[in-house]
Structures are given as structure tokens and as C-alpha cells.
Amino acid sequence: MHYESPVRNPLILGDKSYSDITNDIAKPVESKAPRSWWIAFSIAFVMFLWGVGCILYTIGTGIGVWGLNKTIDWAWDITNFVWWVGIGHAGTLISAVLLLFRQKWRMAINRSAEAMTIFSVIQAGLFPLIHMGRIWMAYWVMPIPNQYGTLWVNFNSPLLWDVFAISTYLTVSTVFWYVGLIPDFAMIRDRAINPIQKHIYKLLSFGWGGKAKHWQRFEEVSLVLAGLATPLVLSVHTIVSMDFATSVIPGWHTTIFPPYFVAGAIFSGFAMVQTLLLIVRKIFKMEDYINIEHIEMMNIVIMVTGSIVGVAYITELFIAWYSGVEYEQYAFLNRATGPYWWAYWAMMSCNVFSPQFMWSKKLRTNLVFTFIISIVVNIGMWFERFVIIVTSLHRDYLPSSWSMFSPTFVDIGIFVGTIGFFFVLFLLYARTFPVIAQAELKTILKSSGENFKKHHDEHGAH
Amino acid sequence: MSAADAVAYGVEVKAQSNGSMNGNTINITVDGTTLENVPVWIQPGQTQGSIGLAVGFGRTEAGKVGNNVGVNANSLLAPAVSYAEATVVATEVEHGFASVQLAHTMMGRKIVNEINLPTFLSGNAKEWNEKPTFESYKGPLTSFEANLWDDQDHETSHMWNMSIDLNSCTGCGACVVACSLENNVPVVGKDEVRRHRDMHWLRIDRYYSSDMTKEVAEEEGVGAIEKYAKMEVPSESPSVVFQPVMCQHCNHAPCETVCPVGATVHSREGLNHMAYNRCIGTRYCANNCPYKVRRFNWFNYQVNDKFTDVNPSQDDYGRMVLNPDVTVRARGVIEKCSLCIQRIQLGKLEAKKDGRQLTDGEFTTACAQACGSGAIVFGDVNNPKSEVSHLKQEERAYHLLEEVGTQPSIFYQTKVRNRA
Numbered sequence: 071m072h073y074e075s076p077v078r079n080p081l082i083l084g085d086k087s088y089s090d091i092t093n094d095i096a097k098p099v100e101s102k103a104p105r106s107w108w109i110a111f112s113i114a115f116v117m118f119l120w121g122v123g124c125i126l127y128t129i130g131t132g133i134g135v136w137g138l139n140k141t142i143d144w145a146w147d148i149t150n151f152v153w154w155v156g157i158g159h160a161g162t163l164i165s166a167v168l169l170l171f172r173q174k175w176r177m178a179i180n181r182s183a184e185a186m187t188i189f190s191v192i193q194a195g196l197f198p199l200i201h202m203g204r205i206w207m208a209y210w211v212m213p214i215p216n217q218y219g220t221l222w223v224n225f226n227s228p229l230l231w232d233v234f235a236i237s238t239y240l241t242v243s244t245v246f247w248y249v250g251l252i253p254d255f256a257m258i259r260d261r262a263i264n265p266i267q268k269h270i271y272k273l274l275s276f277g278w279g280g281k282a283k284h285w286q287r288f289e290e291v292s293l294v295l296a297g298l299a300t301p302l303v304l305s306v307h308t309i310v311s312m313d314f315a316t317s318v319i320p321g322w323h324t325t326i327f328p329p330y331f332v333a334g335a336i337f338s339g340f341a342m343v344q345t346l347l348l349i350v351r352k353i354f355k356m357e358d359y360i361n362i363e364h365i366e367m368m369n370i371v372i373m374v375t376g377s378i379v380g381v382a383y384i385t386e387l388f389i390a391w392y393s394g395v396e397y398e399q400y401a402f403l404n405r406a407t408g409p410y411w412w413a414y415w416a417m418m419s420c421n422v423f424s425p426q427f428m429w430s431k432k433l434r435t436n437l438v439f440t441f442i443i444s445i446v447v448n449i450g451m452w453f454e455r456f457v458i459i460v461t462s463l464h465r466d467y468l469p470s471s472w473s474m475f476s477p478t479f480v481d482i483g484i485f486v487g488t489i490g491f492f493f494v495l496f497l498l499y500a501r502t503f504p505v506i507a508q509a510e511l512k513t514i515l516k517s518s519g520e521n522f523k524k525h526h527d528e529h530g531a532h
Numbered sequence: 533m534s535a536a537d538a539v540a541y542g543v544e545v546k547a548q549s550n551g552s553m554n555g556n557t558i559n560i561t562v563d564g565t566t567l568e569n570v571p572v573w574i575q576p577g578q579t580q581g582s583i584g585l586a587v588g589f590g591r592t593e594a595g596k597v598g599n600n601v602g603v604n605a606n607s608l609l610a611p612a613v614s615y616a617e618a619t620v621v622a623t624e625v626e627h628g629f630a631s632v633q634l635a636h637t638m639m640g641r642k643i644v645n646e647i648n649l650p651t652f653l654s655g656n657a658k659e660w661n662e663k664p665t666f667e668s669y670k671g672p673l674t675s676f677e678a679n680l681w682d683d684q685d686h687e688t689s690h691m692w693n694m695s696i697d698l699n700s701c702t703g704c705g706a707c708v709v710a711c712s713l714e715n716n717v718p719v720v721g722k723d724e725v726r727r728h729r730d731m732h733w734l735r736i737d738r739y740y741s742s743d744m745t746k747e748v749a750e751e752e753g754v755g756a757i758e759k760y761a762k763m764e765v766p767s768e769s770p771s772v773v774f775q776p777v778m779c780q781h782c783n784h785a786p787c788e789t790v791c792p793v794g795a796t797v798h799s800r801e802g803l804n805h806m807a808y809n810r811c812i813g814t815r816y817c818a819n820n821c822p823y824k825v826r827r828f829n830w831f832n833y834q835v836n837d838k839f840t841d842v843n844p845s846q847d848d849y850g851r852m853v854l855n856p857d858v859t860v861r862a863r864g865v866i867e868k869c870s871l872c873i874q875r876i877q878l879g880k881l882e883a884k885k886d887g888r889q890l891t892d893g894e895f896t897t898a899c900a901q902a903c904g905s906g907a908i909v910f911g912d913v914n915n916p917k918s919e920v921s922h923l924k925q926e927e928r929a930y931h932l933l934e935e936v937g938t939q940p941s942i943f944y945q946t947k948v949r950n951r952a
Binding site (some may be wrong): 113131133134137138139141143144145199202204205207208210211222223224226227230316317353393395397399400403404407463465467468469470472474475476 | 544547548549550551622633634635636637638640641727728729731735737738739756757760761775777786789790791792793794810811812813814815816817818819820822823825827828829830831832836862863864865866933935939948
């Protein structure tokens with residue numbers, strides 16, 4: 071039996087038994103949806119439909135319905151793409167990297183974090199598709215043997231690397247997530263009374279029997295997948311950053327981008343996990359499982375990655391000055407003081423200044439404050455991508471082509487639509503999937519559960 | 533109207549958040565006749581206290597292109613009166629301008645190289661036409677020597693180059709018109725031009741000089757933020773330069789590497805090709821183009837209702853104006869200058885049929901053909917007798933943004949002005 075020092079705070083609060091955990095986690099799936107769920111779902115669904123309408127309008131009429139022009143050929147589309155990919159980063163970090171580092175606190179949050187990852191990568195994946203002028207030719211980015219003779223994809227292009235990076239990430243994350251779900255689906259299957267529900271969960275749980283051999287295979291495959299997923303945490307956003315870093319545009323052509331984008335992605339991903347879990351734990355009454363300890367841990371990650379991002383911003387400014395390249399110098403000066411100064415300072419205050427509050431223990435254990443900061447961080451990270459993309463493009467080498475960008479209702483509609491789509495998926499998930507990896511959580515109950523820890527302290531470990 | 537007068541009358545021309553320009557209008561009264569809602573454009577170099585108003589606008593019987601554009605200045609002119617006193621009153625009415633260029637100055641960058649006559653006569657071209665160099669383990673290299681890649685073979689076949697003499701260019705725009713006609717460049721109308729979506733393959737950049745320069749800033753100790761802000765403002769009495777810019781046909785093209793499907797590729801003849809039917813429209817190439825010459829088909833200009841009034845190719849009669857040798861591009865693809873590839877191919881085929889070598893000047897591009905001052909010269913630099921190969925050796929020759937390392941096939945000739 072794993073022994074945990076009494077100085078560590080318990081990860082599961084209250085006097086819980088295995089059966090309590092099962093009951094608590096299966097409850098949202100087995101009970102009727104509360105009115106608040108229906109309200110939230112309806113709002114999200116309307117937003118989603120609005121987005122679908124805007125996407126169909128774009129595909130039917132042309133990219134001209136967006137606010138782009140001859141100088142700024144990417145704006146909200148790629149901003150949203152990078153933003154959603156970034157959000158999708160925390161899930162794999164929590165489930166894979168923290169698994170390898172044996173961080174037990176991840177167990178309460180990994181399921182939802184991974185769900186969030188998959189749902190946000192789906193949103194992200196939409197943008198590279200719909201931003202194409204001819205989406206019906208999108209399959210040309212795949213290296214598929216074809217009847218055109220020697221016609222092949224261009225392996226020099228970072229956009230092609232993106233195709234591979236994002237699709238690999240989505241696949242591995244989904245498999246990893248699903249494997250973890252199997253014992254939990256089996257748990258719901260065993261408890262289900264409704265025959266249809268029972269049948270569905272029977273199919274989903276792949277005939278899980280809870281035998282020792284099953285558990286052994288489960289552990290093995292989890293570890294292998296964690297090993298596979300860990301490099302992806304670094305590679306996906308590294309490759310996304312190369313969309314910019316390998317270009318010649320001042321403000322994009324920056325070698326610092328890969329680590330800086332990865333840190334930013336983890337930063338925004340954790341902020342989104344924080345936003346979602348603060349709501350989930352409240353509505354589903356899971357405060358005992360996702361407690362202050364977890365929230366504080368995540369706040370520390372947000373603070374550290376936010377500071378890394380801040381260092382990166384300052385390094386960029388320094389290197390622009392140090393490089394002696396006038397285009398580079400102007401690009402960064404223009405970011406901070408040009409027509410889009412407000413976007414730059416929104417980014418700076420949301421991403422660099424706001425996480426610094428988390429140095430205070432009082433603030434990082436305050437739920438309301440955490441919730442506000444988690445939203446502020448995601449607004450800031452959206453602005454970061456907007457600043458990088460639009461302010462670099464709008465004034466590049468030749469002043470004759472300098473321009474400005476302003477979004478149309480379609481740009482806004484599609485963005486709102488993806489937020490709606492994300493919440494549609496997340497809300498459906500919250501009603502039908504066990505939102506906490508209960509099978510995993512049970513493995514730490516006797517070492518990190520509050521009652522058991524207390525028992526150990528009083529009677530000594532046996 | 534000059535900038536100082538604009539302040540005095542309380543009129544402005546302002547860039548909008550989407551890149552278009554809006555300005556105030558004025559009422560002009562001469563001898564009791566009032567011309568209402570005249571749009572005001574602030575023109576650097578306009579003498580303070582004067583207004584320039586072009587005649588020939590405000591027509592009513594000119595057809596669908598010319599009707600109701602601008603105001604009729606003739607109505608202010610009484611017969612046989614060449615000057616009169618005018619009163620000007622600003623109005624509340626706004627006017628939307630179709631302007632393809634928002635920035636007026638070169639921001640102290642080396643874009644249009646310009647020297648004065650004494651400097652030119654000094655003969656020290658190494659100094660006044662200094663080539664950017666890159667430090668390397670082999671010592672300083674020019675952008676044509678500093679290569680990360682293996683070069684294509686540019687010796688065996690033709691190597692098409694173009695020389696544009698900034699001394700001869702008057703900025704008349706004939707090349708732009710010729711190019712648009714030759715290459716079926718879509719007409720998109722004022723509304724789209726206001727959104728900076730003009731489709732021109734060839735444009736004429738115009739820059740005014742500014743009172744603030746790097747030298748002045750250094751002398752007066754002006755900080756960087758203030759320096760750049762002031763550099764954006766053209767002088768009261770500026771000198772003006774023009775520069776035709778089209779695809780520079782870079783031999784190390786930033787657009788070619790980034791296309792995921794290889795829709796834009798390089799030819800052995802120094803051309804940057806665009807395969808429309810392979811393009812999926814990611815627009816990455818346009819973003820990565822340092823010269824911003826790539827144009828995207830935002831709409832289906834041949835069918836979309838929005839363009840019925842402006843695009844002649846929407847009816848059978850208007851379609852007869854299209855050049856049958858050039859593809860009409862579909863929605864969602866990028867297009868750009870091809871250096872009139874249809875003419876090159878035709879010329880090569882004719883020569884092949886006749887079983888002879890190509891001669892210099894046998895064919896040329898539409899822009900070069902239209903240029904009244906002979907500023908644009910097109911040809912094969914692998915033919916040592918060609919005019920363009922001589923021009924390439926000129927001491928005035930330079931490449932635009934050479935320091936980016938793009939190795940363009942287009943080069944410019946430094947402008948020489950006869951003044952101190």
C-alpha cells in the first residue's frame with residue numbers, strides 16, 4: 071500500500087468509501103438533467119446553429135464575407151485556430167505528463183481536461199478547413215496517391231506539418247481518453263436499470279470484466295499511450311508556432327516561438343480547465359473530489375506558465391532591438407504603440423500581470439477570484455494570437471500595402487459558433503460520461519482520502 | 533486641399549478600422565453658384581489657401597462606369613473666367629474614398645532608392661548603391677551568394693528578368709491598365725477597393741517624403757516612438773516617387789515553400805508559377821510575400837450579384853473583352869503576375885516552329901509594351917545581347933528588399949534627381 075506523508079493535504083475530502091465515490095460520480099449520468107443544464111444547453115445550441123449558418127454562408131459565397139484584405143490574409147480564422155489548439159493543450163499535459171510524473175492530483179481532473187482537449191481540438195480543426203478558399207479540395211493536403219501523376223503535397227510547408235500534428239494529436243488524445251473511460255463505462259453499465267442505456271454502455275465498455283488481467287492491460291496501455299502522448303504536448307504547439315516562425319514576416323520570423331507557444335498553450339489550457347471545473351464541481355456537487363488543493367495546483371501552473379509567456383514577450387522586444395533589423399524593430403514598436411496598441415496592452419495585462427496575483431496564497435485559493443482570472447487569461451491568450459497575426463501582417467515591409475482589419479458579423483458569428491459547439495459537446499459529455507476517472511480515483515482513496523489519512527495519523531500506518 | 537487648410541476648415545480624411553478612407557465634404561461657392569458636398573482629399577504639396585478641383589467628373593451621360601462619379605467642377609466656371617474667389621464651408625456629409633494606399637511615406641526604408649545628380653556623377657556606385665551583405669564563415673556574402681538551398685539551374689535555358697527604371701517612370705498607370713486587360717484581372721468595384729481588395733497584379737506605389745528622417749531624428753535626439761509617428765506624416769511640400777510593383781518572381785520565393793499543396797512553384801526560367809487549379813486557398817503565400825503582390829479571389833466575380841454592375845465579364849457582350857489566352861480564375865484561389873507567361877510560351881513556340889533562336893524584343897509583357905517612357909524592359913538575361921542583360925549590369929540596378937534574401941527576377945534602376 072502506497073503511503074503518503076501526513077504533511078500532504080488530502081486529495082479526497084470527507085468520509086468517503088469506494089461505494090460513495092461510485093454513487094457520486096454516476097449520479098449526473100443516472101439522474102434527470104437539471105433545469106440549469108437545459109438552459110445552458112439551449113444557449114450553446116443556438117450559438118452553435120448560428121455558427122453553422124455563418125460557416126455555410128462563407129462556403130457558399132466566398133471568404134470575402136470575412137473582413138480580410140490583400141494585406142491581412144489571416145485574422146480571426148487563424149487566431150481562433152491557434153486559440154482553440156492552445157486550450158486543447160492542458161488535457162494531454164494533465165493526463166499524460168502528470169501520469170508519468172506520478173502526480174496523483176491529476177486524477178480528479180484528467181477526465182474533464184482530456185474531454186476539453188478533444189472538444190477544443192475539434193473547434194481548432196474547423197478553422198484550417200473553413201479558411202480555405204476551396205474547402206472542397208481540402209483532401210489535397212493529405213499525401214494520397216492520385217491520378218495526377220507526380221503531384222504531391224509540399225513537405226516544406228508548415229501548414230502540412232500542421233495537418234499531421236493536429237490529426238495525430240486528436241487521434242492519440244481520443245484513444246487515450248477512451249481507454250481511461252472503459253472501466254468507468256463498465257461501472258455505469260453495471261448500475262444501469264434502463265435496458266437501452268445498459269446496452270449502450272455495454273457496447274461502450276468493450277466487455278470490460280474487471281479481471282486482474284484486464285486491469286493489467288489497462289495499466290500497460292495507459293502507460294504506453296502516456297509515453298506516446300507526452301511528446302505531442304510539445305510537438306503540436308511547436309508546429310503551430312512554425313506556421314509563423316518559418317515565415318519571413320517581421321513579428322512572425324522569431325526563433326523563440328516554439329517554447330513560447332507551448333508555454334502559452336499550457337497557460338490557456340489550464341485556465342480553461344479551471345473555468346470548466348469550477349462550474350462542474352459546483353453543479354454536480356463534486357467539491358470533495360475537485361477541491362481547493364487541485365485548484366491551487368492549477369493556479370500555480372497558470373502562474374508559472376504566465377510568467378514564462380511574460381519573459382517571452384520581453385525577450386521578443388529585446389531581440390527586436392538587439393537584432394538591428396529595422397523591420398523587426400518597427401514591427402514590435404508598432405505592436406505596442408501603433409493602431410493596435412490596445413490589443414497589445416490587453417494581451418500584456420491579461421497574460422503577464424493578472425497571473426502574478428497567484429503568488430498570494432489567499433488569492434489562489436479564492437474560488438471567485440480564480441474563476442475571474444481563468445476567464446481573463448483566456449481573453450488575453452486570444453489577444454496574443456490576434457496581436458501576433460494581425461499586427462504583424464498589417465504593417466510589414468512595404469508601407470504601400472499597409473492596411474487595417476475589422477471583423478464582419480460572419481467572423482464574429484463563426485467564433486461564437488465554435489464556443490457554442492464546444493459547450494454543446496461538453497454539456498452532452500457532462501450528462502453521459504463519468505466526469506471524474508472514478509476507477510483511478512479509487513486507487514488513491516486509501517492513501518490520499520481525508521478519512522484514511524486521519525486514520526493513519528491516529529493509528530499509524532500498517 | 534493642404535493639411536493646414538484642412539485643419540482650418542475642420543475637415544479630415546481618416547483611415548477606418550477596416551482599412552478604408554473616409555473624409556468630410558465641403559460646399560464651394562463661386563459667384564453665387566454653390567457646388568455641394570465636394571469630397572476633400574488632403575494632398576501633400578497643395579499650396580495653402582488653394583483648392584484643386586478636377587474637371588471632367590460629375591457626368592450624367594457617360595455610361596455605367598462614368599455616371600455620377602464626383603462633382604462637376606465646370607458648373608463653377610462662368611464662361612471666359614479663369615479665376616474667381618471661392619468660399620468654402622465644411623458640411624456634415626461624409627464621403628468614402630476608394631484608396632489603395634493608406635500609408636504615404638517610406639518610413640525611412642530603402643524601397644525607392646534615390647540619389648542626386650552629383651552623387652551619381654561621382655561614380656562611386658559601391659557607396660550609393662550598396663548591396664546588403666550577410667556575415668558568414670566565408671566572409672560577407674551578398675543575398676545572391678548566401679544560400680541555404682541548392683540553386684536551380686538558371687544557365688542552360690532562358691532566364692526571364694525585368695528592369696524597371698524609376699527615373700523614367702512617371703506613375704501614369706498605363707502598365708496597370710494594360711496588365712489588367714491582358715490578364716483578365718477582375719474588376720471588383722469601389723466597395724471592394726475600399727476594403728483593400730483590389731485585384732491588380734501590378735500596382736504603382738506612391739511615396740511622399742517626410743520632414744522626419746532617421747538623420748533628423750538622430751540630430752534632434754527624437755525617440756523611436758515619436759520618430760516613427762512623425763515619419764508617417766508627409767511634408768507640406770514633399771518630393772514624390774513612384775514605383776511599379778508586381779510579383780518579383782523571387783528565385784528563393786517565400787510563397788513557394790509555404791504552400792501545403794505545392795500550387796506555386798518555380799520554373800527553370802526564373803519565373804514563379806501559380807497553378808490555379810491546384811490552389812486550395814490557404815492564403816499563406818500571400819501572407820508570406822514581402823511585396824504583398826498576391827491577390828485572392830474573395831468572391832466568384834463572374835457570377836456573384838454584388839459585381840453585376842461593375843464586372844463586365846458577367847454578360848455575354850462584356851465577356852468578349854476577356855483575353856482567351858488567359859484563364860479566368862475561380863473563387864477561392866490566389867492569383868498574381870505571371871510575367872505574361874502566355875506571351876512567353878507563344879513566343880517560344882513560334883520560334884520552335886520556325887526552327888530558330890528567340891531574338892530579344894520578339895515579344896514582351898503587357899506592362900512593358902504599354903509603358904510610354906520605356907521604363908519597363910523585359911527579356912532573357914541568359915542572352916548576352918539582350919537589353920535587359922545590359923541593364924542588369926547597370927550601376928543603378930538594385931533589387932527590392934534584397935536583404936530578405938528572396939533573389940528576385942525583377943530589378944529596379946535607382947532614381948537620380950537633378951538637385952543638390
